[in-house]
Amino acid sequence: MSETSDTQQNDLPKVFIDDILMSLKYFTDEHEAHLKIIDTQVCINCKDKPCIQFCPVGAYRTQDGGTVQIAFQSCIECGTCRVMCPPANVSWKLPRGGFGVAYKFG
Amino acid sequence: MDKNQKLEFDVIVVGAGLSGSAAAAIAARSGLKVAIVERGQNPGSKNYFGGALYTHSLLEIYPDLWDRKPPLERPVTETGFWFLSKDGLVKATVQGGKVNSNPIDAYVALRAKFDAWWAEQAQKEGAFIIPKTLVVDFIRENGKVVGVKTDRDQGDIYAPVVIITEGVNNLLTQKLGLAKHDIKGDSAALAVKQLISIPAATINARFGLTDNDHGLAMSVMGDVSMGLPGLGFIYTGVDCVSVGVGVTLEALREAGIKPYELLQRYMNHPMIAPLIAGGRLMEYGAHIIPEGGWKDMPQLYTDGVLVAGDAASMVNALHWEGTNMAIVAGKCAAETAIEAHQKKDFSAKSLSSYRTRLDKRFIMTDLHQYRNLSHFLKTHPDFMAIYPTFINDALGMFFTGFGKPKGQLYKDILRSLTDRRPLLKAVGDIVAFGRTIIGI
Known part of the structure; x- marks a missing residue:
């Protein structure tokens, strides 16, 4: 299976997620980040960093030195990172009442 | 409001989704004082699906549904499966006949619009909506839940029954120990x-x-x-x-x-x-x-608490059902809460009639029948890679085999399967799939 998915991966179109996120409305909490990396060193040691791939809004990005940063402002509160971060290194909370994504259509 | 006065209701509903607002409507209609606590800017602003809603479940809460002018999109008059190969498509769809029922079985909807309206109907029944408010914990007395703590100042709200319809990220359900683990990657x-x-x-x-x-x-x-x-x-x-x-x-x-x-x-x-x-x-x-359905289902009630909808893993992934289960389960939870108020007994034992109510409906029987679906997909990871493409090849060859000896044509069709999957394994897949959906 991995062989087929390797070849298939090549036909994935490049998508600039930021263009897509323009369609979303957010009420950003300027005082509190609801997502946090628990231990930055754990991310440096994490070889695959699958969060960069699986986050549906691309909120996880690598920095110089192998750390991972979360653009919590883009989060749509799906929960994938909480469940799938291999070393469970994400502190995941819901945004405070009224904050976060606000779907216009849903 | 007096600072020392307790904010008290008969029922608190956590989350103004399909299940929550259905529960609130039924409870409020019976005369109970109901609060829906919703974390979004408005009901619906956090809610998301594909998707279509099922008419039977909407009518169950509001028999006069059509007079209320629900903000639905189109009725579903054609439905079925599309099988995609890399560059082809086989359609197995149905229209007219049984699909052309009265009323039509399903309607396409947009949740932000629909759920706002759905909550408004609950409000018309007398439910009180508290938006922009996140429930962060429970208030317990003698080990029993008697209300919720919110992220507002002096945000404690009391009620002898809390109906949790918090959605798939069921952190409150986990906090109570009703769900023994978080969502799992192989069943969601x-x-x-x-x-x-x-x-x-x-x-x-x-x-x-x-x-x-x-x-x-x-x-x-x-x-x-x-x-x-x-x-x-x-x-x-x-x-x-x-x-x-x-x-x-x-x-x-x-x-x-x-x-x-x-x-x-x-x-x-x-x-x-x-x-x-x-x-x-x-x-x-x-x-x-939450596609795990039955196997990921939390305990559905405890002292002063009932859980419904996605929070309770009420999804039948194969049949795209979930919204209807959420609504009907919300209604069952509300009926249980009403009964508990009549008996003045909010213990787990009293609330266990919620389970009886769900057992009598399609919810528990269906979820039990499809309990192995996630396991099937996990143990047959190539199922979606093999068969939809085979169906495209087989039908494509069948309808273009002009001038070819038909014996050869059938051999070619069979080979397009066996090139992907040995025949015995293919038969095994079909049997396993059949057993999974029949539930044996």
């Missing part, structure tokens, strides 16, 4: 969707719909998920089309792909792209679907 899917604006007349022409009172809801299999365990979908709104794809969290991580690129790949498919060509992106979104 991440679905991503684009809502695309297309003029109604163009939708009608492209999808072969007579008018705006005809609509389509399709499950799409095969190349849509690059053969990964998952499904795609396409739904027609009045002047918008929802296209999306969901794959299990584990498959997504293992494949190392970006979900929005998987979606774009689906939208670029030669059989799909013409349907949405020239459309403008109205909204993107993503949501986890």
